[in-house]
Each structure stands twice: as structure tokens, then as C-alpha cells.
Amino acid sequence: MSSDQPFITDESQVVTETRDARMTGQGDRFNSRLREAFGSSPFILTKFDKFLNWCRGSSMFMLQFGIACCSIEMMHTYAVKHDLDRFGSGVPRASPRQADVMIVPGTIVSKFAPRMKRVYDQMPEPKFVVGMGSCTISGGPFQEGYNVIKGAEEVIPIDIHVPGCPPRPEALVYGVVKLQERVANGEASPVTVKPYELEEFSDLERDELVDKLADEIEDDELVMRYNFADSP
Amino acid sequence: MSLERPDTVDDGAVERTPDELEALLGDLVVDRDDHLNAPGFVIRPDTVQETLSILKEQAGYDHLSVVSAQEYENRYESIYHLKKFDDPTQEVSVVVPADKDNPVSESAEPVFRTADWHEREAYDLIGVEYDDHPDLRRILLPETWQGHPLSMDYDKDRPQIATLPEHANPLEEHHKDAESDTMFLNIGPHHPATHGVLHLKTTLDGEQVVDVEPDIGYLHRSEEQMAQNGTYRHQIMPYPDRWDYISAGLLNEWAYARAAEDLADIEVPEYAQVIRTMGAEMCRIAAHMLALATFALDINGDFTATFMYAINDRERVQNLLEDLTGQRLMFNYFRLGGVVWDLPEPREEFFSNTRDFLDQLPESIEEYHNLITSNEIFQMRTIDTGILPPEVAKNYGATGPVLRGSGVDYDLRRDDPYGYYDELDWDVITEDGCDNFSRLLVRMREVEESAKIIEQCVDLLEDWPEDERNIQANVPRTLRPDDDTEIYRAVEGAKGELGIYIRADGTDKPARFKIRSPCFSNLQTLPEMANGEYVPDVVAALGSLDIVLGEVDR
Known part of the structure; x- marks a missing residue:
């Protein structure tokens, strides 16, 4: 090509797969590998509940909720390198009304427990909770503190506990993926009356x-x- | 003794001997109770304001670091730890005993504005009441709490009730003052812009903020009690990591290590000091990176570029710190008398990794400057907003990048040297803008200085003779500092002056362990910066303060 002709003007030379596919009408843009795997039939047969649970588990909205040290590792889990979004659960929502999952990342103290309960109550059903770190299991290193609630489970029901002080981002990813598995299988912890209401x-x-x-x-x-x- | 008392304000840098100070205070001094770090003067509880004004106006002690209160068998006691911004090695403690049955003591708030919150905390946790205090109520615990948890007769098994106060609908009629037409706005405690669980009670007049009152205590984890329950040698060291948890762990550990080492008279080997200095500066870089990331998030809502880049740089530092200490966040790497283990083997690999990180750092910082500081919108939001004049900052006891962003040249690494800092070549960064932008700029430039320090430490460590690599002094298994020795020691943490006050009672556990948290004092300045500004400027000012609630509430 000569240098005085920087752009291709001859339409016939511009051939891309995408354009081809679009021009031939029946493009395969919407046909995934999965679609091919179904073979000739475009239908699948499953239970409605099972399908819905699969959808739920594959798209979880997390509550943007930082309490203490664990929230730093939680931020790292959301951000580059660990990128929780890869597993379909990395969209932090600032409002509890839009969230499915609450990660409780830190120590619960007397002044905060009523607030956390209120935020939990504001989340729409079905909702799930991941307890991150030792403090949400038992109060962790601060268990003997005069002001510390001995575990988040005294206040709200928790589905998955991730131990560690703080857990590494990998551990949190594992915990969240486990929760997704449980949700997809239709399992959840029963909501019971907690000691502190x-x-x-x-x-x-x-x-x-x-x-x-x-x-x-x-x-x-x-x-x-x-x-x-x-x-x- | 000279016959006339000097009426004129002295030059702050003039150092006086304890006896000269005692002469200056004259009859106000009832007794002497010297601490390891400073002379201590016992005064009557109704002469607090008079004594502190003399020390502030005539002797130049213009920095009230902290008020630590405690209960003895026969009395209550509040200690005012004073020092000078010009020379923090000049310290003096003012000890104010109060009656056991009726612990009332005069408030220092009219002299030092910072005493407001410090005295509220002392009232909340210990139970000392302060006369003439503008607003004496609980600050960390719920208002309905029963008893004072760090007093002697507190029963921690008794039931307690915490309320969930309904902050009424701001549009409701009774929230409008008939004349001024103000509105109440609640920010937090669960809010993305508050950097954790902080509650801001904001009063608006139209778009402008007329009053903002920080409500803290949503992360009050009884840190002081935990430290008082632990033994000096090993059980306290894991907790400092969790005060300022933004990867500033080693800086916090150093605060405890410095206080306890001076208390027990432990000499740290030089090699360990170099490792400490290097690790601490890595922590400072990590902490400032997160400050930058969240500030960009607050101002630009920039979750995709700056935030991710800064987190990426943090990951790099954290990898180095993990190599060094074995942990990503809660290092627990310092020991009294040194560090727990030597650099990781192979050492060459660690050095080359560190050098790689330092080599790419200027490029990253350049990128941040392109993204943020040279961004016009960002400049409009931050330049000349959140003004904190230097005199106000000093009066509130602000320290760290907040104070240096107001042009005050105060950095404990240089002014009260510890570790290996005085052997190395680096500068203290100050900016004169006094606004949000200056505070950010100070942090970004401090990252460069930290990199300089790390580079020099790496050079030193590389050439250190193999048979002189002594990482720990010989420290007895159980430490029992002498009865009734008291010490206050501070280091320059990521957010400012992080100090520890310890009183030993002859056992292997501290009788009183008080944490002077820089964020606690820095947060107090928020109303000064925010009042009269718009709501988004409150968020910017809060972001530029770079508070960590774990350290504010402890």
C-alpha cells in the first residue's frame, strides 16, 4: 500500500469475522459453546427452583460493608489480582436494598450490633451472610473485651464462616464460592431467633x-x- | 531563683530544666512525680487551666499529646502529656490527682482544644469528671452504658443495653428551626464514604454545612483492656497490628516496642533497627497507597483506575512484607529487643525484589500524578477546600500528614529520632496549602521519601557482615519493670504521632496501657474544616484526614 493512502477505501478489502457474521444474518454471536453442547434442541428441561437457584448462585451482589481490619483484605479481594468478580459475585452495592450477600468483615461491638442488625433487616430476601475472620466467629482476639459481641452469629444468622485473622483474599474467595455452591444447591442456614434481638x-x-x-x-x-x- | 516571673512569651525552643519549670509554676506544684520520659508535676485538680496556660504561653509547651486517666487504690489520676512542636524531646507531664469518692478535676479544654475528646474518653472509660468541660458525655461506649469499664470495680459480666436511636426523618417539621431553616443529615455509620464505621451528624443550611459532629465508638474493641491483660514479652505485640490496620502494622508495633524497650531498658541491636526501619517504611508506603486509593474513590468515584492501580502497588509491597514477616496484614514481626527472624533466604532474591519494586515506583507515582493531581476536576474539588490553618491544627493536636499539610514541620522520625532514621538521608515533607490537596500531596511525596529510606536500608543490609547479624537483644523471658515506673513514648505512625503510655506495677502486665492514637486527634479537626463548606467537601475533608476507625476507637 502506498503511503499517501493511509486508510483503506476499498470496501472489499475490509473483511472481519464479526462483520461477516452480521451480514450473513444468522450470526452466531449469541451462540455459546453451551448452546452447541445442547445439540439440536434449543430447550433444556430442569426444575424451576433448580434453575432459579443456579441463577442466584451465579450472580451475587455483595453489600459494600467495611467494619474493621478484614475489610482491607476484602477490598483486596474485590480489586485487581484476586478479583472476586471472576466468580460472578463481585459487585459491591452501597445500599443494603440492592444486595444479596453481606460479608461481615470485622469485630462487632455493642454500639454497632443494632446497626448491623438493621442493615441486615433492610436486605431483601433471599439473603446470605459470609462471616469473615475470627471476630465474627467468636470475637477472635478481642473475645475478652468488655464491649465486644462474641461472634456475629449472636446477632444475625451466618451461612459461611471464613476463619483467619484476617483470612487471606484466597480464603475469602473460597468462602464466597462455597456459598455460591450452597445457594445453587438450594441450601441455606435456617433463620433463627438470635440471642441478641x-x-x-x-x-x-x-x-x-x-x-x-x-x-x-x-x-x-x-x-x-x-x-x-x-x-x- | 529569679525574682520576677517572665511576662513575655518565651521562644519555644528554649529548653528549661525541670527545676526551672518548677520555679516557673511556683506554688501550683504540690509534688513531683517524674516519669521516665519527662518531669512530672503534681498539681491540685482545680488549677489545671492555670498550670497548662503557664506551660503553654510562657514555656512553649504547645502540644498536648494525650490525656491519660487511671484509677489507683486511693485516687483517680489524669496525666496531661505535653511537648513542643518545635522540639518534641522536651516533654513535661502534669499529673492531676482527683478524689476517689468524687473524682472531679478541672477541664483543660479552654487551653488546649484537643482536650475535649481526650477528657470525654477519660470520663467514658475511667469515670473522671471534668469541671468546665463543654460537653462531657460518653464518646466510645453507648450513652446508656452502665459503669466505667477501665475503673477498678467494673463487672464485665453485667448486662448492658444499647439503643438504636431513630434519627427522625430529616424532612419532618420539627427538624426545621423556625428561623434558620436547617436540616439534619445523617452520614453513616454504614456508609461508603466514611472509611469504616463512623457516624457524622451533619446539620445543613441549604447546601452548606453549619455543623458536623463525628460520633465514634462503633469499633471500640477494648484494645487498652486487651493490652492490660497481656504480658509485656509476647502477649501484647499482636494487638498493635490491629489498631491501624491499613498495613501499618510494623509502625504500630514499633510504638509499643519503643515504649516497652525504654521502660525495661532494652538495647536493640543496630542490625535489627535497620530491618525495622525498612519494614516500617514499607508499611508507610502501603498505608499511603490506600489513603490515595480511597481519596480518589471519594472525590472522583474512581473505582476502576486509580483505586485499582493503588491496590496493585499495595499488593507489591504486601508481597515484600509477606516475604519478610510471613503475613500479609497482621505481621507480628517485632519482638521486644529486635525482630523475630532475619531476612528471608535467599537474601539476594529479597533484595532484588525490593529493588524491582523501588525501581517501578517513580513510574507509578508519575501515573498517579497524571490521573489525580493534574486532573482539573480533582483540583477543583480539593484545592482551597477543607482549610486547616496551622494554629488550629496545633491546638487540636493534629499530627502526621495532616499537620505537615498545614505547613508545620513536625516529624518524630527526625525530631525525636529512633530506629535508624537519623543515620539516613531523607527529608521531612511539608506543604503550605493547608487544604485537602496539600494533605494528599504530602502523602504522595512521603512515599518517595520512604522509598529513599528503604533503598538505603537495603544497601546497608546487603553489606552487613554475616557474623554481626544480631536480630534480637538478650531479653529475659519474663519482664517485670519496677513498680510505679511510668513512660510515654511516641513514634511517627502512618497517620501521625502514635504514642503509648505505660504504667508498670511490678508485675509482668502493665497496670495502665494508654494508646495515643493520631487519628483520634486528627478526626477532631473535621468540624473546623467542614463547617461552612458544601456536603461533598465534608467527604473530601474526611478522606484527606485518612482516618482508620480501628485506631480512632481502639
Whole structure:
């Protein structure tokens, strides 16, 4: 080609596979390998629930939720190198109303537990929780702390526990993929009443503490009562 | 003793002997209670303001590092640790005993603005009450908490109630003041821009912020109690990693190591100091990279380019740190008297990996400058917003890049040398802009300085004779510092002056362990920077402060 003709003007010389496929009408842009594997029939036969669970497990929206040290490793899990998105579960949503999965990345303390419960309640069903790190299992290194809840499971139900302090990003990826497997198989932890629930102040059993606080707290205010003596 | 007291303000750099200071304070001093790091003057609880003003105005002690309170068998005690921004090696402690049955002491807030939060914390955790304090209520624990957890008679098994206060709908009628037409806006504690679990109670007048009140304590993990329950030798060291958890672990470990080593009189071998210096600066790079990443995220919403690039550089540093310490984030690498093990074998590989990282760093930084600092939109958002004048910053006890971004030349690595810093060639970075942009620029330029330090350390380590590689001093299995010795020591953490106050009681565990967290003081300046600005500027100012809630709340 001569140098005074930098662009190809002759249409017949521009041949790309994509254009070919489009011009021949029946392009195979939408035909994946999977489609070929089905053979001649464009239909698959499966149970509706199973199909839906497979969809759910293949596209999980995570709640963008940082608490403590583990959230740094969680950010690394979302970002380059580990890239959780490869497994179909890496879209952090800032609002709990758009999220399916909450990763609890850190220590839960008395002041935060009611907030976490509220955020969990705001997520639409079906929702799943990954407990990241030792603190969400038992309080971890801070278990003896006067202000620390001995595990996130005292407040909300947890499907997968990822141990470590903090777990490596690889471990978190493994945990999330395990959760996806469970969701795809239709398994989830039963939602049970946890020891620490949000309740109205007037519903608490009257005792010395409640009487003492009666002036400070309105009757219809939501409170969480911690019985530290009964904690594991 | 001179007959007349000097009326004029002295030059801050003039050093006075403890006896001269005692003479200056005159009758205010009831007794002497010297600490290992500084002379201590015991004063009456109703003369706090008078004493501190004299020390601030006439002797130049313009930096109130921390207020540490504690309970003894027969009294309560608040200690005001003062030093000078010009020369932080000049320190003085003001010890204020308070009555056991009625622990009331005068507040230092009118003299040092930073005392506000520090005294609230002392009230919350210990139970000392401060007269004349503008707003004395709990700061870390829920308002409905019963008892003061670090006081002596606290029963940690008693039940507690925490509330979930309904912050009423901001559009509701009663939130509008009839005359000023203000609106209440809640930011956090679960919000992507608050860098963790911080709650900002914001009052708006139209688009402008008239008041912002940080509400902290959502990550108060009883760090001080955990340290008081651990033995000096091994059980405390894992916790500092978790104060400032943005990979700044080694810097935090150094704070504890420095305080405890000075307390127990341990000499660290030179070789270990070089390794410490190198590791600590790697941590600083990692921490500043995350500050950069999240700041870009706050300002530009840039999750794809800058954030990813910065995380990528962090991964590189973390790989080096993992080679060195065996962990990605919680290193637990320092020991009292040295470090736990030598550099990884083969050493040549570690050195060449480190050099590779340092070689590509200028290119990365160039890229960040292209992406952020030379970005016009970014400049509009950050230049001349979030102004923090140097005098205000000092009054609030701000330190680290926040203070250096306001043009104050204060860096403990140079001014109060420890480790191997004074043998190496590097500069303290300051910027005069006092705005969000300056604070970011300070961090970015500090990364370059850290790289310089690491390079020199690598050179030193490479040539270190094989038979002189002593990584740990000979430290007894159990440390029992003498009864009633007290020390406050600080290092330059990633966010500023990270100090530890320890009181020993003759056992193998500290009787009082107080953490002076730079973020705690830095966060206090937020209202100064944000009031009168727009809502997005609050977010920018918060991002430029680069707080870590683990360190704010401890």
C-alpha cells in the first residue's frame, strides 16, 4: 500500500469475522459453546427452583460493608489480582436494598450490633451472610473485651464462616464460592431467633437495669440487650 | 531563683530544666512525680487551666499529646502529656490527682482544644469528671452504658443495653428551626464514604454545612483492656497490628516496642533497627497507597483506575512484607529487643525484589500524578477546600500528614529520632496549602521519601557482615519493670504521632496501657474544616484526614 493512502477505501478489502457474521444474518454471536453442547434442541428441561437457584448462585451482589481490619483484605479481594468478580459475585452495592450477600468483615461491638442488625433487616430476601475472620466467629482476639459481641452469629444468622485473622483474599474467595455452591444447591442456614434481638424497650423484662434506664430511653425505642454473663 | 516571673512569651525552643519549670509554676506544684520520659508535676485538680496556660504561653509547651486517666487504690489520676512542636524531646507531664469518692478535676479544654475528646474518653472509660468541660458525655461506649469499664470495680459480666436511636426523618417539621431553616443529615455509620464505621451528624443550611459532629465508638474493641491483660514479652505485640490496620502494622508495633524497650531498658541491636526501619517504611508506603486509593474513590468515584492501580502497588509491597514477616496484614514481626527472624533466604532474591519494586515506583507515582493531581476536576474539588490553618491544627493536636499539610514541620522520625532514621538521608515533607490537596500531596511525596529510606536500608543490609547479624537483644523471658515506673513514648505512625503510655506495677502486665492514637486527634479537626463548606467537601475533608476507625476507637 502506498503511503499517501493511509486508510483503506476499498470496501472489499475490509473483511472481519464479526462483520461477516452480521451480514450473513444468522450470526452466531449469541451462540455459546453451551448452546452447541445442547445439540439440536434449543430447550433444556430442569426444575424451576433448580434453575432459579443456579441463577442466584451465579450472580451475587455483595453489600459494600467495611467494619474493621478484614475489610482491607476484602477490598483486596474485590480489586485487581484476586478479583472476586471472576466468580460472578463481585459487585459491591452501597445500599443494603440492592444486595444479596453481606460479608461481615470485622469485630462487632455493642454500639454497632443494632446497626448491623438493621442493615441486615433492610436486605431483601433471599439473603446470605459470609462471616469473615475470627471476630465474627467468636470475637477472635478481642473475645475478652468488655464491649465486644462474641461472634456475629449472636446477632444475625451466618451461612459461611471464613476463619483467619484476617483470612487471606484466597480464603475469602473460597468462602464466597462455597456459598455460591450452597445457594445453587438450594441450601441455606435456617433463620433463627438470635440471642441478641432488636426489641422495643417496653418489651424488655423489667429488672434493675431496665428500671434504671427507664428515664433515658423512650418506651418505643429499639434496643438490644446484651447478657454478657451468658455469652460463650 | 529569679525574682520576677517572665511576662513575655518565651521562644519555644528554649529548653528549661525541670527545676526551672518548677520555679516557673511556683506554688501550683504540690509534688513531683517524674516519669521516665519527662518531669512530672503534681498539681491540685482545680488549677489545671492555670498550670497548662503557664506551660503553654510562657514555656512553649504547645502540644498536648494525650490525656491519660487511671484509677489507683486511693485516687483517680489524669496525666496531661505535653511537648513542643518545635522540639518534641522536651516533654513535661502534669499529673492531676482527683478524689476517689468524687473524682472531679478541672477541664483543660479552654487551653488546649484537643482536650475535649481526650477528657470525654477519660470520663467514658475511667469515670473522671471534668469541671468546665463543654460537653462531657460518653464518646466510645453507648450513652446508656452502665459503669466505667477501665475503673477498678467494673463487672464485665453485667448486662448492658444499647439503643438504636431513630434519627427522625430529616424532612419532618420539627427538624426545621423556625428561623434558620436547617436540616439534619445523617452520614453513616454504614456508609461508603466514611472509611469504616463512623457516624457524622451533619446539620445543613441549604447546601452548606453549619455543623458536623463525628460520633465514634462503633469499633471500640477494648484494645487498652486487651493490652492490660497481656504480658509485656509476647502477649501484647499482636494487638498493635490491629489498631491501624491499613498495613501499618510494623509502625504500630514499633510504638509499643519503643515504649516497652525504654521502660525495661532494652538495647536493640543496630542490625535489627535497620530491618525495622525498612519494614516500617514499607508499611508507610502501603498505608499511603490506600489513603490515595480511597481519596480518589471519594472525590472522583474512581473505582476502576486509580483505586485499582493503588491496590496493585499495595499488593507489591504486601508481597515484600509477606516475604519478610510471613503475613500479609497482621505481621507480628517485632519482638521486644529486635525482630523475630532475619531476612528471608535467599537474601539476594529479597533484595532484588525490593529493588524491582523501588525501581517501578517513580513510574507509578508519575501515573498517579497524571490521573489525580493534574486532573482539573480533582483540583477543583480539593484545592482551597477543607482549610486547616496551622494554629488550629496545633491546638487540636493534629499530627502526621495532616499537620505537615498545614505547613508545620513536625516529624518524630527526625525530631525525636529512633530506629535508624537519623543515620539516613531523607527529608521531612511539608506543604503550605493547608487544604485537602496539600494533605494528599504530602502523602504522595512521603512515599518517595520512604522509598529513599528503604533503598538505603537495603544497601546497608546487603553489606552487613554475616557474623554481626544480631536480630534480637538478650531479653529475659519474663519482664517485670519496677513498680510505679511510668513512660510515654511516641513514634511517627502512618497517620501521625502514635504514642503509648505505660504504667508498670511490678508485675509482668502493665497496670495502665494508654494508646495515643493520631487519628483520634486528627478526626477532631473535621468540624473546623467542614463547617461552612458544601456536603461533598465534608467527604473530601474526611478522606484527606485518612482516618482508620480501628485506631480512632481502639
